[in-house]
Amino acid sequence: xxxxxxxxxxxxxxxxxxxxxxxxxxxxxxxxxxxxxxxxxxxxxxxxxxxxxxxxxxxxxxxxxxxxxxxxxxxxxxxxxxxxxxxxxxxxxxxxxxxxxxxxxxxxxxxxxxxxxxxxxxxxxxxxxxxxxxxxxxxxxxxxxxxxxxxxxxxxxxxxxxxxxxxxxxxxxxxxxxxxxxxxxxxxxxxxxxxxxxxxxxxxxxxxxxxxxxxxxxxxxxxxxxxxxxxxxxxxxxxxxxxxxxxxxxxxxxxxxxxxxxxxxxxxxxxxxxxxxxxxxxxxxxxxxxxxxxxxxxxxxxxxxxxxxxxxxxxxxxxxxxxxxxxxxxxxxxxxxxxxxxxxxxxxxxxxxxxxxxxxxxxxxxxxxxx
Amino acid sequence: xxxxxxxxxxxxxxxxxxxxxxxxxxxxxxxxxxxxxxxxxxxxxxxxxxxxxxxxxxxxxxxxxxxxxxxxxxxxxxxxxxxxxxxxxxxxxxxxxxxxxxxxxxxxxxxxxxxxxxxxxxxxxxxxxxxxxxxxxxxxxxxxxxxxxxxxxxxxxxxxxxxxxxxxxxxxxxxxxxxxxxxxxxxxxxxx
Numbered sequence: 022x023x024x025x026x027x028x029x030x031x032x033x034x035x036x037x038x039x040x041x042x043x044x045x046x047x048x049x050x051x052x053x054x055x056x057x058x059x060x061x062x063x064x065x066x067x068x069x070x071x072x073x074x075x076x077x078x079x080x081x082x083x084x085x086x087x088x089x090x091x092x093x094x095x096x097x098x099x100x101x102x103x104x105x106x107x108x109x110x111x112x113x114x115x116x117x118x119x120x121x122x123x124x125x126x127x128x129x130x131x132x133x134x135x136x137x138x139x140x141x142x143x144x145x146x147x148x149x150x151x152x153x154x155x156x157x158x159x160x161x162x163x164x165x166x167x168x169x170x171x172x173x174x175x176x177x178x179x180x181x182x183x184x185x186x187x188x189x190x191x192x193x194x195x196x197x198x199x200x201x202x203x204x205x206x207x208x209x210x211x212x213x214x215x216x217x218x219x220x221x222x223x224x225x226x227x228x229x230x231x232x233x234x235x236x237x238x239x240x241x242x243x244x245x246x247x248x249x250x251x252x253x254x255x256x257x258x259x260x261x262x263x264x265x266x267x268x269x270x271x272x273x274x275x276x277x278x279x280x281x282x283x284x285x286x287x288x289x290x291x292x293x294x295x296x297x298x299x300x301x302x303x304x305x306x307x308x309x310x311x312x313x314x315x316x317x318x319x320x321x322x323x324x325x326x327x328x329x330x331x332x333x334x335x336x337x338x339x340x341x342x343x344x345x346x347x348x349x350x351x352x353x354x355x356x357x358x359x360x361x362x363x364x365x366x367x368x369x370x371x372x373x374x375x376x377x378x379x380x381x382x383x384x385x386x387x388x389x390x391x392x
Numbered sequence: 393x394x395x396x397x398x399x400x401x402x403x404x405x406x407x408x409x410x411x412x413x414x415x416x417x418x419x420x421x422x423x424x425x426x427x428x429x430x431x432x433x434x435x436x437x438x439x440x441x442x443x444x445x446x447x448x449x450x451x452x453x454x455x456x457x458x459x460x461x462x463x464x465x466x467x468x469x470x471x472x473x474x475x476x477x478x479x480x481x482x483x484x485x486x487x488x489x490x491x492x493x494x495x496x497x498x499x500x501x502x503x504x505x506x507x508x509x510x511x512x513x514x515x516x517x518x519x520x521x522x523x524x525x526x527x528x529x530x531x532x533x534x535x536x537x538x539x540x541x542x543x544x545x546x547x548x549x550x551x552x553x554x555x556x557x558x559x560x561x562x563x564x565x566x567x568x569x570x571x572x573x574x575x576x577x578x579x580x581x582x583x584x
Binding site: 032033039041042044045046048049052053056057059060063064065071072073074075077118158159160161177333334338339340342344345347348352356358359360362363364366369370372373374 | 418421422425426427428429430431432433434435436438468470471472475504505506507508509512513515516517522524525527528529531532542545546549550553554556557558559560561
């Protein structure tokens with residue numbers, strides 16, 4: 022590089038701009054453009070057709086309307102509390118502290134799987150149980166389970182497709198049959214999964230229903246052994262099938278009121294049961310059941326003894342992100358898991374910043390709490 | 393008419409911290425933006441985002457201490473006051489944001505009652521009580537401050553290129569210098 026030592030008054034001369042200054046400005050502009058362009062690309066600015074977590078939540082809002090302060094799905098719910106007593110049987114499968122023998126506090130939420138806060142309970146077909154196990158040292162295990170045997174779709178793309186295809190047509194108030202059959206024609210696996218879901222035994226309430234993780238996870242043992250699992254909360258209360266036709270106008274909140282009445286008679290229990298996957302069992306597709314003969318391990322007992330309406334600081338303000346996991350439980354290759362985690366985060370962030378209004382589900386002053 | 397004085401190089405440890413953090417922070421900005429628009433990669437990007445953010449926070453503290461122990465070389469005496477002021481002010485802002493962005497991230501996760509998992513069973517304690525409105529405000533603040541940091545980094549790179557290409561006063565070489573021993577930085581001209 023040829024350059025004479027510059028007189029200092031010229032070294033920092035900005036005006037009139039010399040060729041060196043213009044070269045520096047040009048180089049700066051190029052670097053800035055490359056970095057800003059790269060960041061915009063990473064943020065999806067140049068791929069507007071790509072399905073993002075924001076788009077998924079937008080679809081919920083388009084179909085259900087925006088209900089400020091409420092979850093975008095599983096909107097109507099109530100908060101529960103109790104404990105989990107581990108029997109230690111899970112220790113050989115997972116090093117997670119939750120499976121060491123002992124008792125841990127658990128909070129959670131029962132809900133119906135609809136994105137509208139005031140939907141009558143009898144207009145819903147899926148019930149959910151979300152739980153938050155608090156482990157020593159700040160670790161947590163959060164899980165969101167449903168009372169269905171398989172998930173209706175294998176991917177987030179299909180989930181959005183199914184929601185859109187089966188959304189009520191604004192003109193008729195009913196789903197457009199042509200769109201519905203076109204979607205199921207193109208997605209036979211979704212039709213098959215929905216057949217399993219609608220054909221399942223339907224329990225009469227929250228207390229005697231069983232809830233499945235649906236997605237597969239990986240249990241990691243202390244020695245590093247990895248075991249594919251799906252887990253379930255199996256009801257201890259007797260399974261009473263829901264009567265097909267209920268005369269008269271049912272209590273719109275009968276599921277929640279029945280649960281509160283049941284809790285007033287005493288705590289309700291479930292067994293946490295892990296189903297052990299064998300090589301070849303599908304872990305990346307939640308629409309496919311695992312064979313019935315797979316080994317099932319009872320890991321302990323969940324006892325719920327308290328229910329309360331959603332309020333500031335309780336389950337209302339908790340994101341039951343299925344990938345809040347303790348060491349010893351890891352996500353499988355199921356693509357729904359990361360997508361659920363991402364979409365839940367958007368739903369949580371949106372509702373956190375919105376004004377809140379009371380839930381449809383409220384309980385009399387003494388509640389269903391025995392204590 | 394005297395030649396522009398050349399800046400001595402930064403100490404090797406200071407340069408190491410600078411370039412390491414440059415890589416980490418730029419990677420962090422891409423991870424932070426990218427994970428909000430990716431379904432498949434959201435989880436693993438978030439799993440990297442948290443410990444990387446805390447590492448940046450720790451290194452920012454190390455760097456601030458290191459600045460006291462081995463101060464940076466003075467700017468060239470001939471630099472006009474307004475440029476020297478811009479240099480100092482932008483560095484104060486860079487340091488402030490290197491602390492603020494990860495701290496706001498930690499605080500917002502605390503307010504949302506997310507466990508701040510670093511690795512395995514290593515979880516940081518919450519630094520704020522649970523409050524979803526506070527979370528919402530901090531969540532927005534986190535993005536705004538991160539984008540401000542990005543803009544400042546672009547300005548910083550622009551200023552560095554001005555020193556390298558236009559001013560040729562040795563300031564660029566004082567940091568873009570790969571020698572282990574802190575010798576005086578040389579521009580192309582000074583060796584003659």
